[in-house]
Amino acid sequence: MGGRPSATRAFALSALIAVAAVSLACCPLFDMQTGLLGGSACAVPNLLGEREAPARLSLSELGLTAVVVNEHSDGFDAGIVIRTDPPAGTELQPCEGQVVLVVSLGPAEEPPPEPTDAPPATAPPPTATPVTDAEPLSTAEPIDGPDLGPMGVRVYDEGFDHGYVEAFRPEWNVDAEADAAYASESGNLVTEKYLVAWAGDETWYDYGITFGRADFTDVTQFQAMVRVQDEQNYIGIFCWKGEGGLLCEGERVVDGQGMGVPNFLQQTTRMFVDGQVEGSTIELRAVGNEFSVLRDGEVVGRMTDDTFASGGVGFLVEGRLLTDYVHVYEPAKPASFPWTYLRDDFSRNQWLTGDGEGEVAWVSRELLPDAYRMQVRALIDGPVVAYETVPIQVPFDPDGFPYAYTASVRVRKVSGPSSTGMGLLFGCLHENACYEFSIIPDEGTALLSRIDEDGWVELQGPLQIGSLPRENVLQVATEDGSFTFLVNGVSVMTAELEDAEGTLIGVSGQVSGLDNVGVVTFDDIVVSQAGELAD
Numbered sequence: 001m002g003g004r005p006s007a008t009r010a011f012a013l014s015a016l017i018a019v020a021a022v023s024l025a026c027c028p029l030f031d032m033q034t035g036l037l038g039g040s041a042c043a044v045p046n047l048l049g050e051r052e053a054p055a056r057l058s059l060s061e062l063g064l065t066a067v068v069v070n071e072h073s074d075g076f077d078a079g080i081v082i083r084t085d086p087p088a089g090t091e092l093q094p095c096e097g098q099v100v101l102v103v104s105l106g107p108a109e110e111p112p113p114e115p116t117d118a119p120p121a122t123a124p125p126p127t128a129t130p131v132t133d134a135e136p137l138s139t140a141e142p143i144d145g146p147d148l149g150p151m152g153v154r155v156y157d158e159g160f161d162h163g164y165v166e167a168f169r170p171e172w173n174v175d176a177e178a179d180a181a182y183a184s185e186s187g188n189l190v191t192e193k194y195l196v197a198w199a200g201d202e203t204w205y206d207y208g209i210t211f212g213r214a215d216f217t218d219v220t221q222f223q224a225m226v227r228v229q230d231e232q233n234y235i236g237i238f239c240w241k242g243e244g245g246l247l248c249e250g251e252r253v254v255d256g257q258g259m260g261v262p263n264f265l266q267q268t269t270r271m272f273v274d275g276q277v278e279g280s281t282i283e284l285r286a287v288g289n290e291f292s293v294l295r296d297g298e299v300v301g302r303m304t305d306d307t308f309a310s311g312g313v314g315f316l317v318e319g320r321l322l323t324d325y326v327h328v329y330e331p332a333k334p335a336s337f338p339w340t341y342l343r344d345d346f347s348r349n350q351w352l353t354g355d356g357e358g359e360v361a362w363v364s365r366e367l368l369p370d371a372y373r374m375q376v377r378a379l380i381d382g383p384v385v386a387y388e389t390v391p392i393q394v395p396f397d398p399d400g401f402p403y404a405y406t407a408s409v410r411v412r413k414v415s416g417p418s419s420t421g422m423g424l425l426f427g428c429l430h431e432n433a434c435y436e437f438s439i440i441p442d443e444g445t446a447l448l449s450r451i452d453e454d455g456w457v458e459l460q461g462p463l464q465i466g467s468l469p470r471e472n473v474l475q476v477a478t479e480d481g482s483f484t485f486l487v488n489g490v491s492v493m494t495a496e497l498e499d500a501e502g503t504l505i506g507v508s509g510q511v512s513g514l515d516n517v518g519v520v521t522f523d524d525i526v527v528s529q530a531g532e533l534a535d
Contacts, residue, residue: 046088047081049364049375049517052103055081069107077415077519082450105304122191145184172197184322191321198228200312201225208285208311208331213228214323215279216246216272221318226286226491232256234314235291235305237265237284239361246280250293265293265301279323284313287333306464352388371521373414374509381514383419385456387436389428390507392527395461402427402501404479404530407508409522411439416511416518418442423449423508424474427500435500436508437476437485441468446492448485465492479530 043061047055056066076082085100086092163521167479168174176195184190200207209224216239218224225236237259241246248271250264272280281292289309293301313328351372355364361384375388391444392401412423423438436449440462447461465487475486483500503526510516 001062002003010241023246026161036335040092041093042092044084044086044088044092044099046362047084047101048088048515049362049377050081050367052079052081052101054162056275059099063095064092066101067098068101070103071250072106072108073104074107075415075417075517076105076106078105078413080104080519087478099284106517113209115321123143136143163191168197172200173199177519188322188324189326191319193315194316194318195312196231196316198225198312200228202229202310204312205332206287207312207313208283208329209315210281210325210327210329211315211323212281212327213279214272214282214321214327216321217274218320219246219317221316222248222321223316224282224284225314225316226284226291228314229308229309229311233308235286235308236270236291237301239271242270245270245274248293249292250303252305254307259341261305264291264303264305271295271300284464284525287331305467322382350390362385370525371412372507373519373521374507375517375519376511377515377517378511378513379515383510383512384394385423385436385508385510387431387434387506387508388426389431389434392503392505400529401429401527402503405496405506405527406475406530407527408473410471410473410524411507412521412523413441414519414521416520417513417516419512419516420518420520421510422474422520422522423447423510424476425508426502426505427502427506428506429502433502434504436498437474438510439465439468439474439509440474440510441472444468446487448484455505461497462491463493465490475503477530 003231016042042064044064045057045058045062050058052068056068066349071082073080073082081101082102082104084102087172093332107282143334174181174195174197176197177193179194181189181191209226211224215494218383219239220241222239223236228234232253234253236250236251236253238251238258238260239246240245248265250261252261252264254260271282281294281296285292285294289304289306292299292303309512315326351365351367353365353367355362356381357363357379360378362377362379363386364373365388366373366375374388376384378384407424407426409424409426410436413422419440420438420442421438423436425436428434431452432453434451436451437446438449439446443462444464445468446465447463448459450457450459468487473486473488474488475484476484477484478500479499481496481498481500483495483497484491484497505525507522509518509520509524
């Protein structure tokens with residue numbers, strides 16, 4: 001069946017992932033074992049598939065000394081532990097001494113051909129290639145996804161890239177020291193020093209920026225800006241620490257000269273009161289030549305101004321600001337629905353990271369500087385699937401997400417057996433109510449599946465779609481319940497799915513065979529308003 005799991009096995013793994021997520025949230029990351037300083041009995045841990053540094057740390061915590069040797073491997077990426085000596089599970093009494101970590105160097109490079117002075121031989125006639133049911137889908141050039149068309153607007157774009165300041169997504173330009181801001185464990189943006197952040201340019205027209213449930217107790221200066229041309233030209237609010245809270249007034253800045261606009265926001269309007277239990281939600285928006293300021297959903301200032309017709313959004317903070325989210329969006333206008341350009345909830349681990357192990361699989365998830373990496377090892381002889389989802393948070397739109405949209409993800413097989421696959425999850429209500437479009441590159445197959453309380457159900461496929469490279473782009477496009485599924489811009493199947501209206505998007509990795517390890521990465525997840533698909 002193309003390396004797909006049975007219902008019971010996949011469902012068991014789904015339960016494993018849910019338990020792993022809870023355990024990471026509630027429990028210590030390290031269990032201080034009795035053999036930490038040596039002397040007590042211990043067993044050599046199973047470090048297969050671990051990166052070298054965490055593996056060395058695991059041995060050190062037991063009081064063991066790691067000795068690293070390297071060798072080439074076709075099945076493991078460079079830097080991954082292949083095996084240990086003594087083997088995993090070996091009892092050590094006392095718990096001390098050396099353990100050899102055999103770490104992969106990756107596949108061995110083939111030596112270049114020996115030079116020859118002989119004249120080039122006449123090229124033989126080309127050999128016949130196998131005939132498949134579809135044309136090969138490999139491509140030499142990177143794929144940027146479909147043309148969104150003139151009305152297409154991205155509502156979510158996750159490139160898995162780290163910003164200059166860790167707390168910020170890559171859409172933001174940030175002027176600050178590297179430690180000026182961070183994301184707290186509770187998912188808040190926290191600033192400690194002077195910081196300026198902005199997004200957008202002269203092509204932005206009608207936008208708003210919201211600071212959700214923000215605590216300004218220790219802020220000495222704060223500015224929110226729209227129609228930003230540069231650091232010396234914009235419309236916004238200027239706030240400072242006053243008696244009892246944050247005081248603000250409207251301002252227009254032209255060529256670096258700030259001018260108060262009393263009729264925009266009454267001077268010394270208090271936007272936050274020190275000691276209030278709930279933070280203030282402050283919003284600044286621009287629609288046409290109309291500007292407005294809202295506090296906790298109530299309009300507290302409004303004006304008309306024709307100085308700047310377009311420009312980005314941004315903010316400046318001096319001091320310690322805590323805010324639950326920063327939301328950049330297009331406000332509702334006559335004859336149109338609002339849509340979200342991006343929502344930055346400053347969650348350090350928006351995608352689950354760390355290791356988990358259950359009855360059917362061991363799974364490791366890691367956020368790399370440029371991709372999300374998933375490593376799956378089967379603990380049973382059959383196939384297993386691991387997956388993760390994140391919510392897409394956009395204003396309700398009956399003509400947009402989740403009813404009409406295009407989603408895509410760039411996937412890559414790093415290492416593993418021929419059963420290694422990867423997928424794009426969509427229409428998910430929760431982890432046990434989800435749809436998946438997946439491929440197994442080495443087998444050249446595509447599959448449409450659904451997961452529910454009974455496990456995985458194969459809806460279409462596995463279909464032979466032709467030879468595939470190691471890196472591919474998966475796409476799902478839908479409108480009015482009709483779905484089109486593409487690989488590298490080529491449509492491979494269609495389906496009618498009336499109940500795929502969940503707002504979770506996700507990724508999945510799979511492998512088959514006892515102790516087989518598959519490593520895959522995901523990059524450039526994009527969710528856009530429905531647009532014209534590439535031919």
